[in-house]
Amino acid sequence: MKLNFKINSRIFGFGILLFMLMAGAVLAEETATALAADPVAAAAPVLTVDTGDTAWVLISSALVMLMTPGLAFFYGGLVRRKNYLNVLMQCMVILAALSVQWVVFGYSLSFCPGSKWIGGLDWMMLKGVGLEPYGDYSATIPHQAFMIFQAMFAVITPALIIGAFAERMKFSAFLVFTLLWATFVYDPVAHWVWGVGGLLRDMSWMGLPGFALDFAGGTVVHVNAGIAALVTALIIGKRKNIDKYPIPPHSLPFSVLGASLLWFGWFGFNAGSALSANGLAVNAFVVTHTAAAAAALTWALIDWRIHGAPTMLGTISGAVAGLVAITPAAGFVGIGSALIIGVLVSVFCFAAVSYLKPKLGYDDSLDAFGIHGIGGLWGALATGLFASKVINPAGADGLFFGNPKQFLIQVAACLITISYALIVTWILYKIVDAVIGVRVTEKEEAIGLDLTQHNENAYTILE
DSSP states (O other), X not given: OOOOOSSOHHHHHHHHHHHHHHHHHHTSOOOOOOGGGOTTSOSOOXXXXXXXXXXXXXXXXXXXXXXXXXXXXXXXXXXXXXXXXXXXXXXXXXXXXXXXXXXXXXXXXXHSSOOSSSOOSTTGGGTTOOXXXXXXXXXXXXXXXXXXXXXXXXXXXXXXXXXXXXXXXXXXXXXXXXXHHIIIIIHHHHHHHHSTTOGGGOGGGGTOOSOOOOXXXXXXXXXXXXXXXXXXXXXXXXXXXXXXXXXXXSXXXXXXXXXXXXXXXXXXXXXXXXXXXXXXXXXXXXXXXXXXXXXXXXXXXXXXXXXXXXXXXXXXXXXXXXXXXXXXXXXXXXXXXXXXXXXXXXXXXXXXXXXXXXXXXXXXXXXXXXXXXXXXXXXXXXXXXXXXXXXXXXXXXXGGGTOHHHHHHHHHHHHHHHHHHHHHHHHHHHHHHHHHOSBOOHHHHHHOHHHHXXXXXXXXXXX
8 A cells, every 4th residue: 555645745755765865875884994804906006097998998987888778779778668668767767866976975886995895985975086096996997987887887787687577667656766776776786796896806705716707797686686676576477467478579670780789888887897998898898799609690690499480579689699798807807718708608598588588487578687687697607606716816726717706706696686685675665665666556557657657659550
């Protein structure tokens, strides 16, 4: 039963949102962590801005920014025509809202030195985040360049979750939930993996010497968002009549356009994570493309074998799955490993989408969990198998290169991320549902979210 308020529920919801965001920020631990306490950080580097490195990171930031509109086309083409504009609106508003959240306090919570669990508050409103390098993250690019590059990761991660609840969430609830999720789930996990002194940057507390390898977001982005997608799909329930009538994509060409933009932008996502225009960036670029191509081909062949014809939807799904899986490994593996990762991710994700989802009966509308959750999990674990210090001396060898403990570290990092994302996502969803309600009414769902949530249509049909 929904709570009754004398004031507009949306205004109340946003007020609650702002209060919770600031409360969360105030409660963040601010104990500084010395550089020497972080085993991943290098000895004090010479801090000099390199114009080539800076140019590459800025270009990469723009490429990653393009991925969110690309995701809008990819997801939008897969929903019914009456909900197309709603998906586009969700992605574009995330781009705006999360960019503001990031510069106000999101970046500080994620990357400012603090405790193992969360960053400090010293960098709120980008105070102290200047145009000189910050050696803990990069010695050759301005600190603000690193900040804006990471902002694009923070933007697209919650956008991935849209695929799980597409066509049935109120826009007001979506906005509140997304901002809360970014603050209380994405920001802490980003700090654990990438921030100075983060929980997963030194696994000795678990008796495992070393640190979790995640070059560009296997656990931080895809496992994190994939688990949140599964949770939201389970709680919000199925779309009306989904078991009676199939819901085909309303525009596969739009989805192909979106997948192509994602593939293009992913070069910034992965190769840009080298934070330098160097050989490591080249390796990340090449293995990213190779894994995506192998995965796209594999999914098409699986479709051909099982369903009698290679499908466009399967091919682009495979390409995205390959990009997801190679993301954590891109800076640590070579070509042969990338091919294996790409082939196997399509096998795993196809099984999740075609067999696991129908078996368990959840309505993950656009397979956000089936592709990003399963693909990200495989990629994170595969990094522990195939990583090689020959590719990246700053990384670690994996199981197949003589270091089985690295695989155990990857398993532990995945389990920790899964547990945290599952629990906190469930709590945040329940809070938003209690305050303003999450799901649209049956009538609104039947009419479509374009009209009921935005008073607009994606298409104008002339009779």
